[in-house]
Amino acid sequence: MVSAYIRYNKAALTTITHRERPWLEARGDLDESEGSNTLMTKECMRNYFRTTSECLRNYFASKLKAYG
Numbered sequence: 001m002v003s004a005y006i007r008y009n010k011a012a013l014t015t016i017t018h019r020e021r022p023w024l025e026a027r028g029d030l031d032e033s034e035g036s037n038t039l040m041t042k043e044c045m046r047n048y049f050r051t052t053s054e055c056l057r058n059y060f061a062s063k064l065k066a067y068g
Contacts, residue, residue, distance in 0.1 A: 021048050 005013065017023055018032070022040040030036055 005016075008016070022044045025044050026038045026040045027036055028038070
């Protein structure tokens with residue numbers, strides 16, 4: 001994972017993470033400029049990363065088949 005994100009600066013990483021489901025769910029209807037102390041739930045994080053890892057696995061499996 002580090003190698004995938006190492007090329008991005010702080011602003012880019014902030015933009016990326018603020019578009020992901022756990023961040024969006026924790027923030028609800030708050031404007032980006034508003035502060036919040038709401039925690040992201042473990043369940044939301046678990047579901048997000050489980051789904052994301054499955055998508056990545058499927059993506060790379062299809063790419064490998066193309067070369068095979």
